[in-house]
Amino acid sequence: MKYLFGCWLLLLPVLSSQACDICGCSAQTTSLGFLPGENNHFVGFRYHHRRFFSEHPPVYAAAGESDTRDVFHTYEWWGRWAPHRRLHIFAFVPINHAVMNGDDYRSTMAGVGDISLLANVLLLDESQNGIDRRFSQNLLVGGGVKSPTGSFGAIDAERQLILPNMQPGTGSWDYLFVLNYRVKTGDYGLNVNASYRYNTPNQQRYQFGDQKLLTVDLLRTLETEKWLFIPQVGARAEWIGQDYSNKSRGDLNPYSGGHFAFASAALDVYHGNWGLTARADLPVAQYFAQGYIQQRWRFTVGIHLLFNN
DSSP states (O other): OOOOOOOOOEEEEETTEEEEEOOOOOOOOOOOOSOSSTTOEEEEEEEEEEEEEEEEOOSSTTSOOEEEEEEEEEEEEEEEEEEETTEEEEEEEEEEEEEEEOSSOEEEEEEEOOOEEEEEEEEEEESSOSSOTTOEEEEEEEEEEEOOOSOOSOBOTTSOBOOGGGSSOOSSOEEEEEEEEEEEETTEEEEEEEEEEEOOOOTTSOBOOOEEEEEEEEEEOEEOSSEEEEEEEEEEEEEEOOOEEETTTTEEOTTOOEEEEEEEEEEEEEETTEEEEEEEEEEEEEEEGGGTEEEEEEEEEEEEEEEOO
16 A cells, blocks of 8 residues: 655756745555455455645745646555464555646656555454444554665656655655554444554655554444445544655755545445445645645545455
8 A cells, every 4th residue: 555755845947947846745654444354365456546736835036836736646456365363464566656737847657666564463353242242343453564666766858856755666664553443333333543654764865754644434334135335434634754855964854744634435345255445535634745735635446355264
């Protein structure tokens, strides 16, 4: 799964002039989300779509402000292998495609992103507990690593360095910590996800800000003879630290860091071993990059196939 990064300031030639470039945030923070199939193996494919409006302050006093409409597409293969009932291994392989649309120019970048691996332990697994035997809860915790498989430091056709947030990868080894808790009684339940990502400097000494995530979703199960529907409503909050343009010198990037809060709605549908998922997040409060970046909305759709252990 691709994850939410900060942005930096660069001087980029556009039509023989220079402007201060800021762009939306390309990847999502790591989250397991609503997990399919309890302890089953699965393999799936997800598409993430994110839109931003970015204002660009003038570099020179005589220059005017400009803006861009930034779109980020992530195509992600992911899956779970459960070699033991209490041990779950997750893998995420993203392909990123970023598009920056200005008034008189368009910039694109695409490539394989950073592959992530997570190992999680099922600490709590109570499916039949207490007087109400329809009560269940489970707690999954773990961590992992994000490898620098995606390129960083790519240049455009005019041999200008592409903005860090437009790069397919971060160029750094980063470390992930995740928690997934679900409690359910009868047809109703609550799903909670929390994650923390510790980022390290890359070879260019650029370091993206650490990221924290919390999601809380209420859910209901609706079951027929052959179909299972799980609608969800909830909230999502993300906190992103400031980037370092040069970690060794301690140079903070002023156009990075902030927070987002979203109202969310989702639907998971199962038929046999196949599952479909869709989720939409609408920002209700945000402050990022000193207010120069505004997230519009985003959504995720996916399909997965379950395998019996």
